[in-house]
Amino acid sequence: AQSVSQHNHHVILSEAASLELGCNYSYGGTVNLFWYVQYPGQHLQLLLKYFSGDPLVKGIKGFEAEFIKSKFSFNLRKPSVQWSDTAEYFCAVLASGGSYIPTFGRGTSLIVHP
Amino acid sequence: DTGVSQDPRHKITKRGQNVTFRCDPISEHNRLYWYRQTLGQGPEFLTYFQNEAQLEKSRLLSDRFSAERPKGSFSTLEIQRTEQGDSAMYLCASSEMGQGRNSPLHFGNGTRLTVT
Numbered sequence: 049a050q051s052v053s054q055h056n057h058h059v060i061l062s063e064a065a066s067l068e069l070g071c072n073y074s075y076g077g078t079v080n081l082f083w084y085v086q087y088p089g090q091h092l093q094l095l096l097k098y099f100s101g102d103p104l105v106k107g108i109k110g111f112e113a114e115f116i117k118s119k120f121s122f123n124l125r126k127p128s129v130q131w132s133d134t135a136e137y138f139c140a141v142l143a144s145g146g147s148y149i150p151t152f153g154r155g156t157s158l159i160v161h162p
Numbered sequence: 163d164t165g166v167s168q169d170p171r172h173k174i175t176k177r178g179q180n181v182t183f184r185c186d187p188i189s190e191h192n193r194l195y196w197y198r199q200t201l202g203q204g205p206e207f208l209t210y211f212q213n214e215a216q217l218e219k220s221r222l223l224s225d226r227f228s229a230e231r232p233k234g235s236f237s238t239l240e241i242q243r244t245e246q247g248d249s250a251m252y253l254c255a256s257s258e259m260g261q262g263r264n265s266p267l268h269f270g271n272g273t274r275l276t277v278t
Contacts, residue, residue, distance in 0.1 A: 057202075082266060091166075092205070092253070092269040138204050147218055148193060148257075150267060152204035 050075035050143045054153035061129055062161050069124040069156050071113075071139030078144040081122040083113055084152075086136040095137075098122065109133070131162045166270035168254050174276045175244055182240045183273045187256030194237050195267060196229055197253040198222070205253055211237060212259070244277045251275075 053072045061067060073079060083095040096107025103115040113124045122139060136157050140150040167186040175181050187194050192213050197205035208227070209219045213234040226244075231237040241248055251274050255267035 052204075054204075084269075091271045092255075092267075094266045094268075097266055140204075147210070148212075148259075149195070149207050149210055149218060151207070152197075154202065154204045 050079070050141050050151050052139050052141050052151055052153035054137075054139055054156050056156045057154070058157045058159075060159045060161065063131055064128050065160075067124070067126040067129045067133070067158070069137055069139075069158070071122045071124065071153060073120050073122070073139075073141040075120075075141060075143050080142040080144055081113070081115060082140040082142070082150065083107065083111070083122075083124050084138045084140060086138065086155075088135070092138065095124070129158075129160045131160050134158060134160045166254055166256055166268050168252075168270035168273050170273055171271060172274045172276075174278065177246060177277055178243055180240065180242045181244060181275060182238055183252055183254075183275075185237045185239070185254030185256075185270060187236070187254070188258075188268055189235075191256035191258045191268070192234065193257045193259055194231055195255045195257075196237070196239050197255065199251045199253055199272070200249075208239075208252075241275075244275075246277045249275055249277045 051074045055070045081098040084092045085095045086092045098105045098115045106112045136155045138155045139153040142150045169184045194211045196208040199205045211231040226242045229239045251272040253272045255269045257265045
């Protein structure tokens with residue numbers, strides 16, 4: 049079964065700082081990868097997804113993530129964060145060819161100070 | 163896309179009572195998922211439907227939990243004889259089969275259960 053590790057549980061940044069949130073998964077086969085965001089009081093929303101092809105994936109609101117197969121990683125990046133990026137960020141992995149059940153990491157809480 | 167709808171948003175119940183939650187997925191989505199989320203954790207998978215068939219249940223799901231999706235549209239999650247450890251946010255999500263096998267999940271706002 050697949051699993052996901054998000055090593056940064058809490059991140060605090062100032063506006064305009066660069067962001068990188070780590071995500072590592074364990075599964076030996078083909079995977080689909082996702083980052084979700086949960087703004088305060090709102091539901092989980094998809095930020096970006098990787099299915100195949102270009103390992104550098106661009107999502108909404110200036111976020112991007114890079115799939116590095118050799119490192120089993122799918123780190124989320126943003127060059128310059130804004131106060132409105134304050135949220136919980138969840139990485140998820142879906143083993144391709146298996147059951148259609150994404151496994152989520154425990155999340156990273158990001159606080160951006162204005 | 164009217165979104166995934168969950169009802170109620172909040173439920174407070176006493177230990178030992180039964181509770182039932184409802185989820186209305188996005189209308190053209192044939193997959194429906196229930197997850198549970200506690201503070202400081204990510205969503206944990208509970209169970210999953212494809213149309214009306216319940217295809218998989220987590221080992222987390224004790225026999226006090228039951229879920230149905232009778233006509234392949236809305237779903238209900240019932241917890242019998244609630245315990246304080248059941249206190250959590252219960253999330254419903256749906257996805258579409260056809261836009262690639264593994265289309266992303268769309269989540270509802272969740273039902274927050276507090277067992278006193």
